Amino acid sequence: MNDEEKNMYNDEDLRLLQLLGEAAGEQPSEEETEKAWKQFQQRHQRRQNNRYMWTSIAAAVLCLIALSLPFVWKQINAHSIELYAALDVPSETTIVEAGDSLILSTPPEQTTEVRLSDGTRIVLGANSRLKYPRTFAMHLPRKVRLSGEARFEVAHDADRPFSVQSGEMHTEVLGTVFDVNAYPGSHAQVILYEGRVRIGHKHKQLDIHPGQQAVLEENKHLKVTNVDLKQAGSWTEGLFDYNNMTLEEVMKHIGTWYNVSIIAQSDPFLKRRIHFRFPRKVSLHEVVTALNDLGIARITVNRQALQVEKP
Numbered sequence: 001m002n003d004e005e006k007n008m009y010n011d012e013d014l015r016l017l018q019l020l021g022e023a024a025g026e027q028p029s030e031e032e033t034e035k036a037w038k039q040f041q042q043r044h045q046r047r048q049n050n051r052y053m054w055t056s057i058a059a060a061v062l063c064l065i066a067l068s069l070p071f072v073w074k075q076i077n078a079h080s081i082e083l084y085a086a087l088d089v090p091s092e093t094t095i096v097e098a099g100d101s102l103i104l105s106t107p108p109e110q111t112t113e114v115r116l117s118d119g120t121r122i123v124l125g126a127n128s129r130l131k132y133p134r135t136f137a138m139h140l141p142r143k144v145r146l147s148g149e150a151r152f153e154v155a156h157d158a159d160r161p162f163s164v165q166s167g168e169m170h171t172e173v174l175g176t177v178f179d180v181n182a183y184p185g186s187h188a189q190v191i192l193y194e195g196r197v198r199i200g201h202k203h204k205q206l207d208i209h210p211g212q213q214a215v216l217e218e219n220k221h222l223k224v225t226n227v228d229l230k231q232a233g234s235w236t237e238g239l240f241d242y243n244n245m246t247l248e249e250v251m252k253h254i255g256t257w258y259n260v261s262i263i264a265q266s267d268p269f270l271k272r273r274i275h276f277r278f279p280r281k282v283s284l285h286e287v288v289t290a291l292n293d294l295g296i297a298r299i300t301v302n303r304q305a306l307q308v309e310k311p
Contacts, residue, residue: 083248083262084255085185086304089127098131105129106148108259109280111236118142118155120162123236125149127183127259136160149181149256151236154195169216170200179232183256189215191232235280240287242276247296250276251308254291258284264308272296 089105093112096103106112106128114122117135120142124130128148136142142162154162156175163172166182169190176195182188190199191213198207199214199222206222208214213227234241240257242250248270255262257280264270278290288299288306298311 079266080263081266083264083308084183084252084260086255086259086261087127087184089259101131101133103129103131109257116142116144116155118157118160118162120155121153123151125151125181125235126257146180146182148183149179149235151177151179151233153177167216168201168220171197172200173197186252186256187215187217189213191227191229193229193233238280240276240278240280242274244273244275246271246273247308250274250291251306254284254287254306258287260284261305262308263302263305265310267310269297269310270308 089107091107093107093110094105096105104112104114104124106124106126108126110126112124114124114130114132116122116132122130122144125148128146128150130148130150131145133143139159142157142160144162144164146164146166150164152162152164152173154173154175154177158174161172161174163170164180166180167184167188169180169182169188171178171180171190173195176197177193178195178197179191179193180188181191190197190208192208192210194210196207196209198205201216201220201222204222206214206224208224211226211229213225213232215223215225217223228243231241231243235253235257240250240253242253248264251262251264251270254260274294274296276291276294278287284301288301291297292299295311298309300307300309
């Protein structure tokens, strides 16, 4: 709009146009705006009469709103949450030296096994990292650090407790079998299969027993619940196995395995419980197709992320 055209309207009219255009949502592109303005010019030549002036203003506003409708709809549906954020991980299993320790890292869609110097067996999950000593010192506690997911089968040694530091959670045992899940941005949790473990966070400690799970919640409270061990341990057998689990939790597991970000509408439908069993050695596309077939959600791939919406 040039100066001559602006003179057709007073300052209040122009302010109204601008406010209404902004209220319509995200602004249209320059090309769309220019096209709309030319159409407006062709239909509404200069008119001095107030009646025609206000008719022209209304037409211009309608043009802007019409062009902006897709953006308004997009804005309305922009209330989304990120269930999982993809990590910067290697494309293959790597072992890096770090002084007297080793750092083992895994890529997406892959697990790997390692045995420590004391005989402890560890299955490291996808997109995970484990830091451990080359050799555990005699008569000193055995300590490792984990980011991600791992199954621990700890060699018994009454003189040397074994501990796993995973974020803010500390797990200590003498000899037992347990899983730790502590991906960045998620609630750290421990599931016990055999023996007994002690879970600690700062100055709080508690023991859990086989068939129990401890989760470090947002309020830093350690919550203990009973779990189905067969279902919980299915990841070490190459399966997605979810029986009566919320869609939100299932999608987080999908994200951690394929290392793909998960964006979802913030909506109660995420709390719906589903039953889903599928092999992990299939493509992400096949898993998404199977989940969509359940009819609970509409999942699409959008810019290297999964978008989860109501069906």
